[in-house]
Amino acid sequence: MSTATPLTLPPDLRARLRLLRLRPRLASGASGIGQHASRSRGAGLEFAQYRAYEPGDELRQIDWKLYARSDRFFVRESERESPITVWLLLDATASAGQANRAAPQRTRLDHMRGVAACLVELGLQQGDRFGLLAVNGDGLQLVPAGHGARQRDRVHLQLHALQARGAWPAAERLRPLWERVRPGDLLLAIGDGFDEANSVLLEQLASARREVVLLQVLTADERDFPFDAGHRFRDPETGEELLGDGAAIRSDYLQRFAAAHTALHARLQASGIACATGWLDQPLDQPLQVLFGRGGGA
DSSP states (O other): OOTTSOOOOOHHHHHHHTTOOOOOGGGGSTTOTTOSOOOEEESOSEEEEEEEOOTTOOGGGBOHHHHHHHSSOEEEEEEEOOOOOEEEEEEOSGGGGOEETTEEEEEHHHHHHHHHHHHHHHHHHHTOOEEEEEEETTEEEEEEEEOSHHHHHHHHHHHHHOOOOSOOOOGGGGHHHHHHSOTTOEEEEEEOOOOHHHHHHHHHHHHTTOEEEEEEEEOHHHHHOOOOSEEEEEOTTTOOEEEEEHHHHHHHHHHHHHHHHHHHHHHHHHTTOEEEEEETTSOTTHHHHHHHSTTOOO
């Protein structure tokens, strides 16, 4: 995804996004989260208006009595309580510059931009407030929370400008994050998830009554390890290098990677953080379908 062109979502992806809802688990509990309301239209509590049926709408939303009178399908839209302000936290450190060997022109950061654009679209269609927090070696880059199409453009502009570089910054450089992300807000972290400082931050946010979700974005090479000869492996953040024979170390790598992936998810879930993994060779909305599709929910 070139940073010189708009962040556009194809029609089929937009159609799938219309079936998703950001449904924080804590919003309906007794913790006080989600008590501020917005006039967002959806399958909610109090009747608001009718609109024409669109492919993808749930059949239970159709007003069959009105259909009997008019011979046309109409969907009942309702006013609902908006759960919370949504924050996107992108890990744009140097590892975000990695790509699949089969498609080197598309990096992890490109895919993360696309996932972020999907989440912005969800926030926009629900009438929710959303903001951006991007972290790389330069520190924290912030787009304050807002709503509407102009807010979407502001977030897209910052996503375009974002570059993958450096390592996770020291905690004191992230203090503005704590000033912006309020208790009860929903924070959606997007990145590879394997940085220890990142994991600690997510755990701290969750323990401080922010609802946290990890949308892990990984390369197909990390999953499949398609290296079958001598190869120089380099850590993009530390610069450390390792020479190895791909075929010889593949089995051990795959076991270690699977164990690390499972351990990370178990660790975060123990803190109440929902997790889903997307891969660079899969659709942008794949982890969103897991978390926010029918039967899902963070």
